[in-house]
Amino acid sequence: MEITLTVNGAARTVDVADNALLVDVLRESLGLTGTHVGCDTSQCGACVVHMNGDAVKSCTVLAGQADGADVTTIEGIGDPDALHPMQEAFRDNHALQCGFCTPGMIMSAIDLVQKGGGSLDETAVRDGLEGNLCRCTGYHNIVKAVLAAQSSM
Amino acid sequence: MYQFNYHRPSTLDEATSLMAGAEDGVYLSGGMTLIPTLKQRLASPSDVIDLGAIPGLTGVTLNDGTVSVGGMTRHGEVAASDAIPALADLASRIGDAHVRNRGTIGGSIANSDPAADYPAAVVALGATVHTANRSIAGGDYFTGLFETALHDGEIVTSVDFCVPDAAAYEKFPNPASRYAVVGVMVARCGDCVCVGVTGAGACAFRATALEEALATDFSPGAVDGVGVDHSEFNSDIHASAEFRGHLVGVLTKRAVARIG
Incomplete structure (x- = not known):
């Protein structure tokens, strides 16, 4: 079947299998490999993208469900010459080690800060990132980065 | 995942017709339980019928002491509502933020997972579960492990809760x-x-x-x-x-x- 969705501001029409996942469309059909597949069981959050303004796990969304949706991936928030404030904050605070979880962390954190009304504290950030796992155990600096980005976003 | 036929009906009637015509159909609501179940090959439906494009099934409204939650309302929307703070608090503690952005009340109570949160509210807050054709009292709705009073092919359109003191x-x-x-x-x-x-x-x-x-x-x-x-x-x-x-x-x- 054919689906049409907006990805990082551009309309894209893709032919997909009925049982295709959104993350497969992004990575394999559109070549946007910044979105990672970690656990493939909805737990780790490496695949988080924004869909119609909400952070979602793209490994747990069927491609058909994304027909007509507005999707933003890690590639759509900044570029090497003009990083998103959340990316800057992650760099400034050394908020990544291996980097595998980082795209999902950043997409979740942006949604969290955008909806947090500037009032997030450390507890709220840790609760808000509950669905993102970092196996380098780098949470401390990630939380620092998100709080810093709250001021700069 | 096994192969299945994906459908995205735009009306309740179309959805129930698709279900009636399917060899072994299943409704897809938010998908937070169903999609992992499909991935693990614990279910192999012939047809997945997505309820996400049917209008009029979302929202939280307060009317005369009753809060009505549309069947396709996401947990995050209930968590952000203020009519019944205890219900919002319950919704805010389901899964994680991403699950709350996709999962729905109708999907949760239709599945009747013994460890899901919403069922506690359905039995404690004088709820009424509405489908296209009838209303089911909250106390009569859950009938067993992953079992409910819903008939085959019936869709939860909304759930009413009494506002408690x-x-x-x-x-x-x-x-x-x-x-x-x-x-x-x-x-x-x-x-x-x-x-x-x-x-x-x-x-x-x-x-x-x-x-x-x-x-x-x-x-x-x-x-x-x-x-x-x-x-x-x-x-x-x-x-x-x-x-x-x-x-x-x-x-x-x-x-x-x-x-x-």
Whole structure:
């Protein structure tokens, strides 16, 4: 079947299998490999993208469900010459080690800060990132980065 | 995942027709349980019928002491609503933020997972479950492990909750999944007290012995003398039936203490 969705501001029409996942469309059909597949069981959050303004796990969304949706991936928030404030904050605070979880962390954190009304504290950030796992155990600096980005976003 | 035929109907009638014509169809709501189930090949439906494009099934509205939640309303939207703070609090503690951005109340209660959170509210808050053709009292809705009073092909269109005088939800979450090992919703309405329990048994139920004790004396101490029969409770790697029985009492006390 054919689906049409907006990805990082551009309309894209893709032919997909009925049982295709959104993350497969992004990575394999559109070549946007910044979105990672970690656990493939909805737990780790490496695949988080924004869909119609909400952070979602793209490994747990069927491609058909994304027909007509507005999707933003890690590639759509900044570029090497003009990083998103959340990316800057992650760099400034050394908020990544291996980097595998980082795209999902950043997409979740942006949604969290955008909806947090500037009032997030450390507890709220840790609760808000509950669905993102970092196996380098780098949470401390990630939380620092998100709080810093709250001021700069 | 096994192969299946994906459908995205735009009306309830179209959805039920697709289901009637499918060899072994299943409705897809938020997909937070169904899609992982499909991935694990624990289910192999011939047809997946997505309810996400049907208009008019979302939103939280307060009308004359009743809060109506559309069947396709996401947990995050309920968490952000203010008509019943205890219901919003319950919704805010389901899964994680991403699950709350996709999962729906209709999908949750149609699945009747014994460890889901919403069922505690359905039995404790005088709920009515609406489908296209009929209304089912909350107390009659859950009938067993992953079993409900829904007929084949029936779709939850909305759930009504009575606004209580006061209510609180307390939960002992599984530390990995955040499902309720046990969850208890205590609601007070006039002289009536309702205690809805999820996670402990095959499906959500009201703890009537606790309700009677609390109706006489609405204080945490009133729970102490009430024995909770755990003989039919769930027992698994997360908790024994006896421990779940203990948690029912502890969480009820905490909920009563929060209501004050």
